[in-house]
Amino acid sequence: MGMLCPNLRHKTDKRMLERTLVLLKPCTLERALAGEIIGRFERKGLRIAGMKMMQLDDEILDAHYAHLKGKPFFGILKASMMTSPVVAMCLEGVDAVAVVRGITGDTNGRKAAPGTIRGDYCMSNQQNIVHASDSPEAAEAELKRFFCPEEIFDLGDTNLARLYAADEV
Ligand code: UDP
Numbered sequence: 001m002g003m004l005c006p007n008l009r010h011k012t013d014k015r016m017l018e019r020t021l022v023l024l025k026p027c028t029l030e031r032a033l034a035g036e037i038i039g040r041f042e043r044k045g046l047r048i049a050g051m052k053m054m055q056l057d058d059e060i061l062d063a064h065y066a067h068l069k070g071k072p073f074f075g076i077l078k079a080s081m082m083t084s085p086v087v088a089m090c091l092e093g094v095d096a097v098a099v100v101r102g103i104t105g106d107t108n109g110r111k112a113a114p115g116t117i118r119g120d121y122c123m124s125n126q127q128n129i130v131h132a133s134d135s136p137e138a139a140e141a142e143l144k145r146f147f148c149p150e151e152i153f154d155l156g157d158t159n160l161a162r163l164y165a166a167d168e169v
């Protein structure tokens, strides 16, 4: 089954499971929506391979949002990401990066399609509920930035047969 995702190799080396980073932003915890948003990912069939609360600081946000340095909103974006802790999650599944981006929706909550997380839960272009890695390469770098290796768990094969057909994983 083609190329393996670089950020996850199972013992059999046959799987196409990917891992991706999701952050539940401070606005989500402040609005008491964390459980509801985590539930959406779980119901989709994404597996939670890692999850913790973190207080972000300047250093990690400068790295995480390096692509936005120089934008006029950079300062208020960073400040908004430090108002409360975030929940960092490592989600796992076949094509997890693209699937999670699809569920997340357009950056701007006012433009995000109904049915997406941002489309259903926010009005803001900035206070937009979640961060989600935008490519497998970004996912690999971001998971390393937010998690130690021992904080991400090998979930094994237990429920894969409930989530996928035999030739999909
Ligand atoms: N952002 C913002 N104003 C903008 C664009 C982005 O405040 O015009 C914030 C927003 O919180 C977004 C984050 O910066 O989620 C990262 O921007 P990116 O373009 O990577 O969007 P995302 O990948 O989160 O959809």
Ligand code: MG
Residues within 6 Å of the ligand: 132, 134
């Ligand atoms: Mg992004």
